[in-house]
Amino acid sequence: MTPGHGIWDLFTSSTFLSSSTPIKINFKMAALRFVKSVLLSFQKESGLEPRLFGENLRVTAAEPGRVDFELDIKKEHTNRLDIIHGGAIASMVDLGGSLAVASKGLYATGVSTDLNVTYLSSGGRVGDVLKAVVKCDKFGKTLAYTSIQFTNSKGEIAARGSHTKYIALAWKHPENAVDQLSPQK
Amino acid sequence: MTPGHGIWDLFTSSTFLSSSTPIKINFKMAALRFVKSVLLSFQKESGLEPRLFGENLRVTAAEPGRVDFELDIKKEHTNRLDIIHGGAIASMVDLGGSLAVASKGLYATGVSTDLNVTYLSSGGRVGDVLKAVVKCDKFGKTLAYTSIQFTNSKGEIAARGSHTKYIALAWKHPENAVDQLSPQK
């Protein structure tokens, strides 16, 4: 990308290069900015995310390999027991895995191969906030492995999940930022 | 329930008892009717099902222990690649498992413990129909085990899943029809 345009100014601007701020903090800022841009793309270009989550799902923190997000539970997320639906949580395992892959610098986030969810406790009712931390445990050329844990408003583990993604084709996307966010690879 | 009211007329009417139609067919009719009533309850009382699936998801066949259903894929079910979203499929693994439990006679269908999905091929695009067959492989007093397979419009296995449900409390629901649909238990 050309310096001066879009989110990667952060990396190319002289402010960034000459910054005395520790690089780790800049990495976090860059990762957070990039993950938010990917979530925005989901909200704009995907069908399910705006329908099911919209403004109710927020990324609260990110660094390369990890994303924290939370959901304001609304009626549309619930089941007949008036608690958050297993399908809503499973959908966030999927979306969260994509965000974790994004935190490593992929704008395109591949397709799912395996997704597992274990439900331990109620995730909460309308008005509660469900928090999630998702990690990219391995980031390979072909496969990415992510894991997620959800915490309800009582501080209990509500659910945990695993999401394996096939990302071989995602490496070609022009808006990727892998060089910036996963420089070791 | 009192004879003459609601869906269980089928079982209590003299027409049913004296019927010369093979019992197996009546079982299927009863199961289909009951599963459809449970799906209707999901559409009315739950939050996620009407938001995400609504009229686009139809039960096409049922017998005790098995339900066939299909989804007209709409924009709201898709991801950024314009194919059906892994979260939409995972939500149908959850809902489908509940319908399979319903096919055994439970109106209340318990809560999830473990849900797995494996994604093999694209489930299709807007305008395609995704078909699913879900089975209740074991129906115990505490746990029910269900498995599901999705077939895309090319006839390929798009995904398969497993859903384990904790149903101990579901046995108490007044609208259950276990005696009718799972008479052996």
Add this chain to the structure above:
Amino acid sequence: MTPGHGIWDLFTSSTFLSSSTPIKINFKMAALRFVKSVLLSFQKESGLEPRLFGENLRVTAAEPGRVDFELDIKKEHTNRLDIIHGGAIASMVDLGGSLAVASKGLYATGVSTDLNVTYLSSGGRVGDVLKAVVKCDKFGKTLAYTSIQFTNSKGEIAARGSHTKYIALAWKHPENAVDQLSPQK
């Protein structure tokens, strides 16, 4: 391979080519022979299979994409409840997935990415036979997807599983028979 040597004589001999036996049956014979040769290789070259299963595990049928096998349950397969151990079943989900991949013609069978097992009923005690049917549901260049179901001596589903394998490197093995067993690919 040169005609006249090894297991692929079956495909190259004139007997095969001029056979009036339906090709489907020859496919089954070839698949069974090949899968048995792969199992033999596991017994000889691997560490876990001879230690845990040895002669007690037998392939009883195979065709491209499907393998039937069974285990004579011995003391070494059991847990403290004197029934077959979840780890023994999980090990057979892994091994079975490899055999299903072999039934499509791969002698090398790749590495695991995800393995799931759901345990429905006891698999049996010492002296019982546990039967398994494993299928290769999709056989791609990079990933193979297999599923398995175990039936105990009462005819109940004891367990079912899913096993996803990364097979990109397995395609290079000189003893593969993919052209013969998966000619459509």
Add this chain to the structure above:
Amino acid sequence: MTPGHGIWDLFTSSTFLSSSTPIKINFKMAALRFVKSVLLSFQKESGLEPRLFGENLRVTAAEPGRVDFELDIKKEHTNRLDIIHGGAIASMVDLGGSLAVASKGLYATGVSTDLNVTYLSSGGRVGDVLKAVVKCDKFGKTLAYTSIQFTNSKGEIAARGSHTKYIALAWKHPENAVDQLSPQK
């Protein structure tokens, strides 16, 4: 149990009660001692554990809800690629889940309902040590939920897993130590 007999002397002896050592440390000591006694019971009474792991698997630390253990990889744990077999790891997901349940005070550890393993990197070769940390994430009257992570000798996540256990019947075992190790429940 009568004071003066068996492993629970630890809890009943005056040394324990009058100890000035912080209670948390005594909990850890008690949990470690108890988990080791359960592992010993597996080695003596089960079939698979002595066959497959024996002295090569050691518990290195424990506290209520968490167990650390490690395996010296031997030939019998390997696959045809001479690295640790997916089945050996899956068996340790199962065994590890049982040990995590034991760390909460159950001597009997129930039966499996769902077991998932995701394989990220090679677990190692003969001579390497594979380390595992397993946690009991929820300990209910009917179900216990455990999760595990394996680290290879390079410090990479080799695999992670989830194991859900049905423990309703395990609560009746006379050698349980739940009152001591899970006093809050």
